[in-house]
Amino acid sequence: THRGTRETGISLTRYLIEEQRAGHVCADLRLLIEVVARACKSISHAVSKGALGNVLGDAGTDNVQGEAQKKLDVLSNEILIEANEWGGHLAALASEEMDHCQAIPNVYPKGNYLLLFDPLDGSSNIDVNISVGTIFSVLRCPDGVTQPTDEHFLQPGTAQVAAGYTVYGPSTVLVLTVGHGTHAFTLDREQGGFVMTQRDIRIPEETQEFAVNMSNMRHWYPPMRRYVEDLLAGKTGPRGKDFNMRWVASMVADVHRILTRGGIFIYPRDTKDPDKPGKLRLMYEANPMAFVVEQAGGAATNGYERLLDIQPSKLHQRVAVFLGSKNEVAVATRYHREAQPA
Numbered sequence: 001t002h003r004g005t006r007e008t009g010i011s012l013t014r015y016l017i018e019e020q021r022a023g024h025v026c027a028d029l030r031l032l033i034e035v036v037a038r039a040c041k042s043i044s045h046a047v048s049k050g051a052l053g054n055v056l057g058d059a060g061t062d063n064v065q066g067e068a069q070k071k072l073d074v075l076s077n078e079i080l081i082e083a084n085e086w087g088g089h090l091a092a093l094a095s096e097e098m099d100h101c102q103a104i105p106n107v108y109p110k111g112n113y114l115l116l117f118d119p120l121d122g123s124s125n126i127d128v129n130i131s132v133g134t135i136f137s138v139l140r141c142p143d144g145v146t147q148p149t150d151e152h153f154l155q156p157g158t159a160q161v162a163a164g165y166t167v168y169g170p171s172t173v174l175v176l177t178v179g180h181g182t183h184a185f186t187l188d189r190e191q192g193g194f195v196m197t198q199r200d201i202r203i204p205e206e207t208q209e210f211a212v213n214m215s216n217m218r219h220w221y222p223p224m225r226r227y228v229e230d231l232l233a234g235k236t237g238p239r240g241k242d243f244n245m246r247w248v249a250s251m252v253a254d255v256h257r258i259l260t261r262g263g264i265f266i267y268p269r270d271t272k273d274p275d276k277p278g279k280l281r282l283m284y285e286a287n288p289m290a291f292v293v294e295q296a297g298g299a300a301t302n303g304y305e306r307l308l309d310i311q312p313s314k315l316h317q318r319v320a321v322f323l324g325s326k327n328e329v330a331v332a333t334r335y336h337r338e339a340q341p342a
């Protein structure tokens, strides 16, 4: 088969064509990813208008999580739905902003994929002009299912055929994996296309940088407290090295930094709400990020087991997240596993 180029600087379209030639994606999945990228371009345009676009502030509605929606949350959700309805590659889609999945209306041709997304993650940062992002995950629709329901989405992260995110920062960068490495594409605003700027991203296996919301410390279970106390003890402590901390409170921005220079991102379960296993959502935040991170040589667990192996039971279920530099995630997970009640 034709060996694709190993260069960067190629367009997203060319990268996807070469992945199709290599047998890594089929035409339908390639076209679905192009549709998602086009929707992210529109969201980038809306986000970058800021106060000039009359899109800041609250929408005056709450989402399924009971969180106040920002106008841009609703707008981004609508952009992703509209772009995917007529595309013909989807059987159904699910969003953080909607209670249940949404089948593609019968007036449009249907495809064999299920798309999940958090249309604008970290949206509380928009009004203070801090980077936000779109996270997406693609699953196969089970054979013979023409009217998918939430249950058909409940597949483990290992079933993803594609996943990624777009970070709307100083530059707009789409990070994507189709299971053959993780690559980054920067939006060229003049030409309106995504250009590959990093191929085969590799997360450093060691790190001296952790990302956690320290204000929750008094709510953590003992393993998490011990792990972080040892990080804070620095060179003279059990870890034998000093650590730095970064917390943007926008998962996409924190994960992108980790993908770029290493680090560990942690949102653990805590005693604030013992019924919740964590704050972040498994299906459209943790799983796509875990796929991207693993394909870049990193690791992702819930403190005890590999995130991608978790069998979901609810569309909006939450999970604890430990992800990033492989060896650091292993250390943090060991603190938890060893503390696990026998």
Ligand code: P6P
Binding pocket: 121, 122, 123, 124, 213, 249, 250, 251, 252, 254, 279, 280
């Ligand atoms: P906290 C944003 O609301 C989000 O879902 C993630 O993007 C982010 O990592 C986390 O919550 C921030 O949570 O409790 O620090 O505000």
